[in-house]
Amino acid sequence: MSDGNQGGSKLKVVGQRPVRPDGVDKVTGRAMFGADFHLPGMLTGRIKRSPHAHARIIRIDTSAAEALAGVKAVATGADFDTGAGGEVEAGEGATAVKEVAANCLAMGKALYQGHAVAAVAATSPEIAAEALDLIEVTYEVLPHVIDVEEAIAANAPVLHDDLFTTGVTPKPAKPSNVAVKTVMGRGDVPGAFAAADVTVEGHYSTAAVHQGYIEPHACVASFGADGQSVVWCSSQGQFLVRALCAKILNMPLSDIKVIPAEIGGGFGGKTTVYLEPVALALSRKCGRPVKIVMSREEVFLASGPTSGAVMDIKLAATEAGKITAAEMTLKYQAGAFPGSPVHLGCMTAFACYDVENLALTGYDVVSNRPKVAAYRAPGAPMAAFAVESAIDDLAKKLGMDPIDIRILNGVRDGMKTVYGATVRSCAFVEMLEQLKAHPHYQTPVAAGQARGVAAGFWFNIGGESSAAVHVDEDGGVTVVSSNPDIGGSRASMAMMAAEVLGLPIEKVRCTVADTTSIGFSGSTGGSRVTFATGMAVCQAAEKVVVDLKRRAAATWECDIANVEWRDGAAVCTDPAKDVKPLSMKALASKSAKTGGPIASEVSINAQGAAAGYGAHICDLQIDRETGRTTVVRYTAAQDVGRAIHPSYVEGQLQGGAAQGVGWALNEEYVYGPKGTLDNASFLDYRMPVASDLPMIDTILVETKPNPRHPFGAKGVGEVPIVPPLAAVANAVSQIVGKRMTSLPLSPARVLAAMEEK
Amino acid sequence: MSGVDYLSPTTIAEAVKALGQAGGGARLMAGGTDLLVQMRGGRAKPQTVIDIKRIPGLMDIRAEGGGFVIGAATSGAVLGEHAALRKAWPGIVEAANLIGSTQVQGRASLGGNLCNASPAADSVPALIAAAAVCIVEGSNGRREIPVEKVQISPGKMSLAPDEILIAFRLPPRPAKSGDAYLRLIPRTEMDIAVVGAGVSLTFDASGTCMAARVSVGAVAPTALLVEGAGMALVGSKLDEGALAKMDAAVAAACKPISDKRGTAEYRTKIACVLARRAALIARERAGA
Structure with a gap:
């Protein structure tokens, strides 16, 4: 493992591994998560959910529930007022306010089992539960559709009468479940295929998978008599929660204060709202604080997984292994409302490779499933599964080493991506060379095992961020961050401030501020916080240094040019x-x-985030009588620019790899014939447990620090979930003896494939 | 919705009386690792919870009549630390110790695992293979019934409404005996059996199988005693022919459903694989 600070660097804090600042609170239970807030007079909110996959709501009769003693408020979609609607920037893309509102409380139709149709607030959980049973919803059950290909079919039940495919001309005459057709590409694909020495092709599919954060969604909302409200919640962005609540309830932004709680995992899934506008609507009706906490079952039924995908891919290459063209069609599940990350799938699919001729077509498809939410590198892992499997086929066909073929085709600085960006500060090839030289790759594959290799890409973003640096009267420093800390950002913010200020890390504390205590910030998403908010922290700390020098010059009555800031003095x-x-x-x-x-606050729109590249090696074995796979060795390499706190960066690589292995092997949504989810629990939604995985080794590649960040940081959180799907599948395919094209590679599916052969 | 009455009787008679008086509205609780989860999820709504852990003997393991008597509320952790039990019945102990997490092991009981009446309960095939007997007591007195007669369908038991499972009786263990339990789960722990198989064997000095019981779980509405599978092994040295006969008997007995945990076809195949593997482990443990 890299220690993150080699090469005679003069840095004293950045690159070190100080004790994590959130650790003690989390292991002792002192940390306050979303469900931990209590207020005097607080009511319990509960949500009534549709038992049907697809139904018209004829009538909601709340009178019996409202008459029950202890019930203080009942809300339905009619309590929302989204006005003109519009879009709000959320996590990794814009989201339509009307659809977020209709997902929080259904408007006219229930679009999936578990879709919220009404809510109650009562003086006890028992009364709230009883009130839910007293709400009478009359449904007209409609035919449903779950599968993405079936949803595209001409005779499929249509979810939205007003959904006409965009991206096609002329505009379709009839509504359908295809929300968007995305086309991108370059060059002469048919020509390149005609001239190819070798081609490979395949049809791939992946299942919908959930982010699986341990903390269910939870919030407390309190609407004041003066119209001013406070929301306490666990989210990836307090400003985003504020914006969505304000738009959904037609309130001014400044009348809502959102206080971020400690967050027990998000992975993108907490870049939207489910409960907060509902709790606020209930509180507005009764004037008392309302708390709503989802059960795990509700999390699975009604919060965002990421898309299952169906993909067709063709590659053309020369005999030497140079990929000359690729053609790919991607169909992604959006869930009940448009907005799958299929365009991100198209953009990322070949971002690791220099391919002259490309044709990518993406379809964003709605069906009667919960609306998808962002999940760690949204859209990229599925696309990479198909691309990296196809490249594995190509390498096999040509007898090439899987790392060599990726080096041969790998992107280098100055090349153009299909979406128009120029590649810069890219260490993809160096990373592959380090991976190849690693003891794991140099060790022959053990008997009975197989080894898979795959690569992956994520953009990483910058954007709007604010941060403050306060010098306390005793010379200690408080850093105020605008972003909920999911992956260790309090540590990295404090470390960067300590480095600029020349202080030991113990002198610097970092806190996450509410929406009234710091300037605006985008959400914690897109692997942006250490880059963008970190840049704001560095600039605020630099301003403090300038101010300190000015004060010293005044004290000494000398020119400020004759004052230097060295080691905190x-x-x-x-x-x-x-x-x-x-x-x-x-x-x-x-x-x-x-x-x-002495204090400084800086608000910026950070530009110059550098993309991230990863490549993983997976050794595994399969029980030939049961089809059960065991991962025995795993190594993840990544171009990280510079690791601010290497342990956290390694943790990101390990965590992403673990989630990706789960995606590859066992995780899936299982639907019954009525379109209801059969496995809405951690017992039957099989995420990996710790003992399922070996220690995941990491290689932090720091040969290309990002020149646009004060310490060279690149986003690191999302890339590591991109390669594992294919790294696992490429190894499984070798043992099975044929290409495994459909995830998850559950024991039954693998056994069936081995027996078919 | 009103509260739940909680009773913790200190005698069996008291518990039987409370259970009878509740007229179907009560649930017995040992470790509570199934019951409390069901109550929180709204799947069980008892008016009364009768905690049996304070009744003397319900959490003990006693040597008796050359075998063992295990109190129904004895937790997996206690079973796992009982050296003599582990030596005599490693298959039962390993089965009980597969249930849930380390934390759950501290509470989850052998009796609860049976009385939850899940076809996938891990300890049940091991207990059936061991020819374990349940000691139950109700207003009509005490009786003993084989473990395989307790479950009648998922969630349903053959016990009378006021009968309580008090203990399990394990028979004396002849020399050259061994048992084993295996299950298939896609993960390594914290999961529920797709299929489970328990085997108990006794050999003679020449290594010939003298007695065999084979039980499979999660392949029918209840865990099954597959008598034909045991008979296939008796008189053999577990040669390929005998094992193939066992496979056929197991496959014929399986009546699985296809669900989120596995297809019927896959479950039947795996039942045979696990029964074979468990038989070979049991032989090794028997020292034959």
Whole structure:
């Protein structure tokens, strides 16, 4: 493993591995998660959900529930007022407000089993449960459709009468379940296929999978008599929650204060709202605080998984292994409302490779499933599964080493992506070379095992962020972040501030502020926080340094040009002055005499995020009598720019790999004939447990720091879930003796494939 | 909705009386690892919960009549730490110890695993293979019934409404005996059996199988005693012919459903694979 700070760097904090600042609270139970807030007079909110996959709501009779003693409010979709609607930037893309609202409480139709249709607030959980039973919903059950190919078929039940496919001309005459057709490409694909020495093709599919965060969605909302409201919740963005609540309830932004709770995992799934507008609507009706906490079953039924996908792919190549063209069709499940990440699938599919001729077509398809939400590199893992499987086929056909064929085709600085960006600060090829040299790859595959290799890409983003640096009177420092800490950002923010300020990490604390206590920030998503909010932290700390130097110059009555900031103290370089350095502590304690409190807040729109590249090796074995796969060795390499806190970065690689292995082997949504979900629990939705995986080894590649970030950071959180699907499937395919094209590779499916052969 | 009455009797008679008086509205609780989850999920709505853990003897393991008597509320963790039991019946102990997590092991009981009446209960095939007998007591007195006669369908038992499972009786163990339990789960732990198989064997000095019981779980509405599978092994040295006969008997006995945990076809195949593997482990443990 890399220690993250090699090569004679002068950095003292960045690249080290200090104790994690959120650790003690999390292991002792002191951390306050979404469900941990209690207010006097607080009511329990509960949601009534559709038992049907697809039904018209004829009538909702809430009178009996409202008459029950202890029930203080009942809400339905009629309590929302989205006005003109519009879109809100959420996580990794814009989201339509009307659809978010209709997902929080159904409007006219229930579009999937578990779709919220009404809500109650009552003085006890028991009364709330009883009230739910008293709400009478009259449904007209409609034919449903679950499968993406069936939803596209001409005779499929149509979910939305007003959904006409965009991206096709002329505009279709009839509504359908295809929300968007995305086309992108370049070059002469048919020509390249005609001239190819070798081609491969395949039809691939993946199942819908859930983010699987341990903490269910939870919030407390309190609507004040003066119209001002407070929401406490676990989310990936307090500003996003505020924006969506304001739009859905037609309230001014400044009348809603959102206080972020500690978050027990999000992985993209908490970049939208399910409960907060409902709790606020209930609180507005009764004037009391309302708390709603989802059960695990509700999380599975009604919060976003990511899309299952169906993909067709063809590659053309020269005899030497150079890929000359690729053609790919991607059909992604959006769930009940449009908005699958299929366009991201198209953009990322070949982002690791220099392919001259490309033709990609994506379809965003609605069906009677919960609306998808962002999940770690949204859209990329499924596309990479097909692409990396096809490249594996190509390597086999040509007798090439799987890493060599990726090096041969790998992107290098200056090349153009299919979506128009120019590749820069890219260490894809160096990373593959390091992976090839790693002891794992140099060790022959053990008897009875197989080895799979696959690569992956994620954009990483920057965007709007705010941060403040406050110097406390004793010379300690508080860093105020605008982003909920999911992957260790309090550690990285504090470390970058400590580095700029020349302080030991123990002197710097980082907190996450509510929406009224710091400037606006985009959500924690897109692997953007260490890059973008980190840049704001560095700039705020640099401003503080300038201010400290000014104060020292004033104290010494010297020119500021003769003051340097070294190791947390102002040093006078004017030979005429015989003065001792002024420490942070000394300057802070006298701040009243040098201009008042020392603090700085910076708000930026950070540009220059650098893309991330990963490649993984997976060794596994299969029980030939049961089809059960055991992963025995796993190594993940990634182009990380520079690791601010290497342990957290390694943790991101390990966590992404673990989720990807689960996606490959066992995770799936299982639907019954009525379109209802059969496995809405962790018992039967089989995410990996710790003992399912070996220790995942990591290689942090730091040969190309991002020049646009003060310390060279690139986003690291999402890339590592992209390669594992194909890394696992490529190894399984070798043992089975044929290409495995459909995930998950559950024991029954693998056994059937081995017996078919 | 009103509250739930909680009773913790200290005698069997008291518990039987409370169960009878509740007239079907009560549930017995040992570790509570199934019951409390069902109550929280709204799948069980008892008016009364009768905790049997304070009744003397219900959480004990006693050597008796050359075998063992295991109190119905004895937890997996306690079974796992009982050296003599582990030596005599490693298959039962390993089956009980597969249930849930380390934390769950501290509470989940052998009796609860049977009385939850799930066809996939891990300890049940091992207990059936062991020819374990249930000691039950109700207002009509005490009786003993074989474990395989307790479950009648998923969630349903043959016990009378006021009968309580008090203990399991394990028979004396002859020399050169061994048992084993295996299950298939896609993960490594914290999962529910797609298929389970328990085998108990006794050999003579020459290594010939003298007695065999084979039980499979999650392949029918209840765990099954497959008598034909045991008969296929008796008189053999577990040669391929005998094992093939066992396979055929197991396959014929399986009546699985296809569900989220596996297809009927897959379950039947795996039942045969696991029964074979468990038989070979049991032989090794028997020292034959």
